[in-house]
Amino acid sequence: MMQLIAGQLINGIIVGSLYGIIALAVSLTSGITGVVNFALGAFMLVGAYLTWHLNETYGVAFPFAVILVMGVVALIGLVADVLLFRHTRNNLINGLIVSIGLVSVIVALVHMTWTSTPQNMQPFVTGVFTVGGVVVPKMKLLMGVVLILIVSMTYLGLTRTWMGRAAYAYAQNPEAAALMGVATGRLQVGVAAFGAALCGLAGSMYATLYSLTPDIGALYMLKGVEGALLAGIGSVIGALFGGILIGVAEGLGSVFLPLAFNDAYGLLMLVLVLLFRPAGLFGRR
């Protein structure tokens, strides 16, 4: 039993870090563009399929594929922001609807390009670590490390660089930042692109672990939103932590309780947190 729990703790942390990186994208974009962009899930979908496509069809080595994909998806995110979300700034609901529309457009395009046949990428790293009866696939471990690294780098970037500080300031207090002369427009577009890139990365990582179908985006988007709210919008490390909490809740949840209710365990925790800390665990509001 202890092994089971320990195993799911580790697994939950790793799976959660995948939620966490999307949560970070959600947190940043909604903190700065004022729109909770459901299309981020679709960006992850595109990222996953692109990675698989590059790797299987053109034999691009996985690490290079990841970098390529992040670039492409960032571009998509940028275009989407300039064409659509610029017009729904700070109208949360309209932005939400537009992003939902964008999701079905992207999913349709994915259908047309890659059909609904489930795809499965050749794993980049195979095999497992076994420590005291606890089994962890090597690829999962690698993914966890990469994602946590990326989040920490984002944090440093946001706290050390000028652009980052501007973004951070803006997320805390838009008016003040505007007064400080932060170029709001460019900042928002930049963050939108960066958020998309994070989702592209999440997609690449996803592709090495799980099978691809055109409907994966919605689920991970939901987990991302849960994670972001759990942590509180605008908190970087918090977003990762929020995602991990959800992952662990699900992992341990389905050790003791039926797997059929898997999605409920994270939600339940979220609701409880929101009721007693409406601004989330790390939010200031």
Add this chain to the structure above:
Amino acid sequence: MRVLLLVLCGAVALVPALTANNLVLSVLTFTFILGILAVSFNLIYGITGQLTLFHAAAFGVGAYATHLSMAHWSISFWLGSAFAMGCVAVVSLLLGIVCFRFRLKEFYFAVVTLAFAEMIRLVVMNWHGLTNGSLGINFNLKPSVGVPGVGALVIEGPVRWYYFSLACVVVIVLAYQLVVNSWIGNAFKAIRLNEDVAASLGLNAFRYKLLSFVLGSMGASFAGGLYSHYMGFVDPHLLDINQSLAILSMALIGGTGSVAAPVVGALVVTALPHLIDLNAEWRLLIYGLILILTILLMPQGIVGSLQRLRKHA
């Protein structure tokens, strides 16, 4: 608005005379039933400004409760849906108290209601003993209405269903219209426009938000009962998240500004797949584009835009 509404009903009342085409009838019947759903959603979202994603759950629970109570206690459709509305009222009351007491607003309210809806869906999925889980339940129970002189008239066949659902949607819309025109409606609007002012003027926002949420959810429950009896079966898909999004797009496409406008949205959403005969991917693409363009080009929805055109002309 009410005049427009009557005109609309007048036009619609003639349809069975105009066409023997049962397909048009069934599309319109679905439109009316889903119209009730969209209208009740709009009371909460469009009028009172609270974005609930609990609506599909209210719809599904209503459908199940109506059927189960009818089947188990062999009561009439009306008693059944009354019971269902009672259940949904209680559930939404509790949920509403939790959300509004803790001052959850906008996106936070949306997500928490979504969370509860999802949990309820999972319960329905897994409570095999009561709901028969994901297999759903088939039944052949029909509503019936007492008509003076004729006696009990069983609702079956396209034409009867058409007029029955039409009558239902008209009654519901008028009922909501009465509420919205009253001081209660003023309170709802005030809360949507500026909750702080409303409070400073001695308006108990909590109470009125709760009222709106419960009234709307009860409408959804009634729509659920109708829907399941028109289809002759219930299954957990009624409670899907996507249902809530479909309801939202109905309201938006029709227009959130007035009580009845979402019915038009329901018509568009229901009829569209049968109007544009494209392969599935293209249809998905177009659906997405419609959502985007509606928001960007006519945020007041079809009805709102038409009204504006009339004003300017």
Add this chain to the structure above:
Amino acid sequence: MLEIDHVTKRFGGLVAVDDVVFRIAEREIVGIFGPNGSGKTTLMNVIAGVFSATRGEVRWKGRALGGLSTDEVAACGVVKTFQNPQLFRELTVAENVRVAGHLLLKSELGAARVRTIFPSAFRTEAARKIDARVAAVLEMTRLEAQARQLAGSLSYGGEKMLGVAMALMCAPSMLLLDEPGSGLSHDELDRLSEVLRRLRGQGMTLCVIDHRVGFLGALADRAIVLYHGSKIAEGTPSQVLSQRAVIEAYLGDAHVA
């Protein structure tokens, strides 16, 4: 009538209102003065139930208001206007005032409000009453001309006046006015002080905040001066203004400004 009994309000470390004591009698116009950041607005928000006091309590006709929410306080008859006007900008001036008629309807009809849902002679009667009241309030605040205008399109002064009108619609027995004078043009000020006088004439109690003594000097029966959250003076405006502490406070303020 209204008793401020050793009220203190802390935000974390900062003491915004420090152990303030005073009472306001019926039909009185009390002016609360003090430089910016002296805790006037905070005190008013404590009275109106926006914040609850950290220590001490506010009593209205002997009843403690502590723990009541804004709308409950308003329902007791103590209504507050906002420093920079908060309105339903999408509605016309008349509609704004009508919506504000909520409490009036409640107090006049009570449970019988339900009867107004369905068309009936009763409903038309109630509607007529409200309309009459709206007209009266608009007349009183000199807003008849702009009745059909969108609230968003009013001048700043107009907006403040509409704020007062909406408060009046609640038929309050005490009005809390937060800086009604600031940012008003000369004749707007005259109009305001005239309206306030007429209100007092109708037996309403007024508690008015202003950071400059300005037009209130002539109007107020009693002046209370706050400085850094605590009361430093109380008396008739002329007395108070001659006190040393007050002058220092204001000179200090002037230097800062």
Add this chain to the structure above:
Amino acid sequence: MRKSLLNFLASAALSFGLASPVAAQDAIKIGQIEAQTGPSSSLGFMATQGAKLAVHQINQAGGVEVGGKKYPIDLDSPDTQGSPQQGLIQLKKMLEQDHRKYIFGPTLSNVFNGVREYARGYDGKLLMFAPATAAHPELGKPGYGFLLRPVLFDTAPEGFGTYMVEMLRSKGAKKVAILMQNDAFGRFAVDIYKDSFAKAGIEIQTHWFEASTKDYSAVLARIAAWKPDYLFPGYTDAALYDIVQQATQLGLTKFWLVRGSLGPAIRNKASIDEYIAYMPKYFEEAEKVDSKVAKFIKDYKDFFKVKDFPYDLAPLLFMASYDHVFMLAEAMKRAGSINDVAAIKKELLSMTYDGLWVQKFDPVGGGIHSYEIAEMRRGGALKMTLVKPASK
């Protein structure tokens, strides 16, 4: 407002009139209601492809010759998106407006549940080839005369399920863990196999998962702790790929499944020990030995202009719908009518059709056909067993 509404209604009525291709007056009108998009659409999608190909080939040859007259086939296959509501509306359109008597599908049990009550109203005027598992128990019941189930039922006396469970028993399996989608088919599969396993004296442990689940490691770890002999892992490839990969990482290496392709086994051939799967037909092999299959595959590529044939994708329904279009045409020839539903059904039930499969129906309209069982071992060694149900 009124104008726009009337216009809309008019255009609606109009386009409903025109939506289906206006076919020649006397054509054989077939409708197909399948999900072509959505989570569980891969089965229905391939079913429509099969029918389209068959219809294309028949019309190429000038149509179906009945009583010395050649009739073209007019096929309408809209997309239900897996929604019972859409399915119902589409079926109404087919029956009431286009007067189609021959309906293929639905494959999804929830869609079948949505249309069954309505379809029963057309009993005697309609033939419905519904592969939905939920349709099977209704076969032969009063009011369901219109219903045929074109594919073999798992646990029918001749069914592959019965055979495969027996196979497990003979391999000495004592414990089988079931990890199943919590949806209509999943529930149905577990309900029917529970009994067969019980009969065979095999102990089972069942776990349910939401169709959207991707990470199974928690539940798989629990299953592994129970030490089952075989794992019965869901039924769609989307889930199979993930379950098989993650299961092998936890030391569960023996799989037994009644739906889904060999794809997951091939992907993980290095780490599985045994993978027993029901294969209606193993195309990769049949293509080499069976000229019919080779031609079918070639025609498919030409008609849909695709490079590779979707070997993985639910060959069952793909072929079923392809064969049954021809079978229906043959039955019409024999009955000498394209409208006499009763006569045509009689012919269908009495004939044996030699298509991609040897096809026939049992007396209540349940499909019977030959099938293969695939057994893959570590490294990818594959053993196919062809099973020909004894003809009654």
